[in-house]
Each structure stands twice: as C-alpha cells, then as structure tokens.
Amino acid sequence: MPKEQANWSPYDNNGGSCVAVAGADYCVIAADTRMSTGYNILTRDYSKICKLADKCVMASSGFQADVKALQKHLAARHLIYQHQHNKQMSCPAMAQLLSNTLYYKRFFPYYSFNVLGGLDNEGKGCVFTYDAVGSYEKVGYSSQGSGSTLIMPFLDNQLKSPSPLLLPAQDAVTPLAEAEAIDLVKTVFALASERDIYTGDKLEIVVINADGIRREYMDLRKD
C-alpha cells in the first residue's frame, strides 16, 4: 500500500511587506502590521519588526511562526555574544549570523523573508537583504514580502542605486536626508496597500541614528 500523504502543510504565508533604506548616518526600517492567512485577516496590529541589537533591527515577513522562532534564536545568540565579548553585536556581524542561521535549516527552511537594517561600526547606515535560505547582500535599500514586487521597482526608480558590478565598489547608501527617506517609505507603503491585498492596516517605521532608535506609526488602507 503506497504511503499516505499528509494533508496538512507545515508552512503558511501570513503576508505583509518590509522595507529598509540606508542613509549616510541613519537607517529606516519599516513593515506593515497586518497578519493574514489565505483570504482572512487574523489581526491588524502585529509587529514584524524586531530589535536584535542596539544598532541593528530586523523586519521579516512570511510564515509568522518561523519568523518568531528565528527572532528568538537570534536574540538568544546575541545574549551569548554579549556575555562572551562584553559588547553589542555590530550590524554586519549580525548579518552574517542571520545568514548562517538560515542556511543551517537549508533542508527545512525558515519561511522568512528578511531585511536587516542598522548602523555599522562607523555609524553609517547599512541594509542587508536575504532570501529564505540565507543568501544575502549588503545594499542601499531593499524590500521583501508580499508587496516587494510592487515596491522594489519604485525604490529602484527613486533611489537609483549604482550597479553592484562596478569596480571599485561604489557606495549604495542614499544621499537623501532622514525626513525625505521616511516620506519615501510612507509613500511606498501607501502604494503597496492599493494593490497588494496582504499589505495594509498600519505602517510601523523604525529609525536608527546616532541619537538612538525611535518608532513611528502611520495608518494604511484597511481593505
């Protein structure tokens, strides 16, 4: 008798979009707060953003249970790092750790699409973008999640990043001022909410700069 197939899937897509933009001395990380399953909205007030270290924040969309587990794992590893090195992890260090953590589950992946944002050791903004199995890249801006196909081309148009193939490597960080970058991010989510059914309700924006971390909210379409 052939083996019975499972009629349940260990994965689900809880939707949502994430964006991060790096500036000369700041970094903006944003995500919507809608959590869905199929055509239903589960809740309108769920944060996809997690502070991993003092100057390092991650936004993740995808399968919420995997995202939660990933955040917990990284927070635990950061605590151990602090005990062993008596300092906070830098953003590039956390970026490598996230990549390794994701690849560790290469054959039963975390269904989590991440952007990591923060300040590097010199105080310059940095953004790292990932796929579900850990391949990553340092970029000037990125978006992930259900609205990324709508958001990314718009960001490409507005932020015109230099080609990563150029030599010598050119800085991808945007020359925009902090307030302009925040405005751009708000525009981009209003854009995504129009056409992506999984993006909407509320936008959560986290800004990291030399003064620390602050949080802002903006209402989005609820339909």
Place this chain on the structure above:
Amino acid sequence: MNFMASKQPENSLLGPESDSQRTLYPYVTGTSVVALKYKDGILMAADMGGSYGSTLRYKSVERMKPIGKHSLLGASGEISDFQEILRYLDELILYDNMWDDGNSLGPKEVHNYLTRVMYNRRNKFNPLWNSLVLGGVKNGQKYLGTVSMIGVNFEDNHVATGFGNHLARPILRQEWHENLSFEDGVRLLEKCMRVLLYRDRSAVNKLQIAKITEDGVTISQPYSLKTYWEFSAFENPAQGAIGSW
C-alpha cells in the same frame, strides 16, 4: 533475521516504522471557539459538540478549561490532542506550584509555552491538531491570544478559531469596543454563536460561556440559544421557482 520486515521505497525520507504513529488527520473534532476582552477580563464561548467526521457524535464535550489561577484555555480541533495538551499544562502548573515562591504562571507565559509546544510538534511533522485560545488576567492586565496547529500565534482584543474567523470576527470588528460590560459582552458572544449555529454544520445548540477575571474563572452551565426558523423565505423556498429547492 527479520522475515516480516515491511518494505519502504528506497528514496523515502521516512524514518523507522514508528512514523505510522504520526498524526495524518483528526478524528473527533470540536468546532469554533470565540473570545473577547471586556471590562473586567475575558469572555470565551464554545459549544459542547465533538464531531466524528460528519456525525455529531458527542454532545457534552467541555472545550474550555481553567489553567492555573490566571488562565482559561479553549480548543477546537482534535479532542484527544486537547486532552494531551491539558496533561502537559497540568505538569507545567504543578511544577510552578511546587516552587512555592508566591509567583504563578500568567496567561502570557502559558500562551508562550503552548506556542513553543505546537511549533515543536509541527517541526517534527507530528502536529497537535488544535487551534487554541488562551485568555486570562494577571495583576490587572488582560490578555487574549491564540495559537494554531502549525504555531502561528498572536494576541488581539477578540479572537476566534475555525469558522469563527469567517463568521464571528467580522461581527466583533464591527461591534467590539473597549470596556464592554459583562452583559454586553455576553450578548455579543451569543450573537456570534447564534450565527455559527445557523451556518456551521458542525455546531450544536449546547454551549458554555466562560468568564475569567482577576478573581478567577467561572464556566457557565451548558445552555442553548433561542433560534428562529420561521423566516418566510424558508417557509416555502421553492415558491418563486417550482421544482427547485
């Protein structure tokens, strides 16, 4: 020499024979649980039905149970898995009490524990086939959360499982507000349960409503909702189209 060994295909990712023990589908199931926050705490409602496929087999299943001093757990899905979860929680609460340190697990902690249990079982491809609702009050803080069988969890002012998500949540989104009185909360829950009774075929007209406040848990005696079937459209449905139904 094992003459009776059963054959697995060569390219199978299966482990040893014990994989026949993994959950494939649920057998005896409970339907929706609906819960909301109100002024003094949490109100939760669930009917007492245990379906065996399409048969409404058991009609006195208690699908809501108090957990420790501060929490109330409601479950839909496989009833035997719910009973196993109660045994896990029993042990958890017991060890918590045995510390005898004046501290006790609150609803947030119990919800977190349940989330970890459900997620870990999903990771092993042997899920507990339940959707759980965990509500409670501790030190004046109200808490209401939910976990699904694959570990998806969140908290909100009102939650529901299964069909409740489709039929009850929209009503709650429209009519829920902060500081509902007990009577208003019960009326709102009964409105949701009535809609579920009319439209969910696995619902039975015998339900309990549970309340949890800072003072403790009260689960009502089972009772049934008044229903109305005399709508004229149901009286003679084929009136405008003879031969249809």
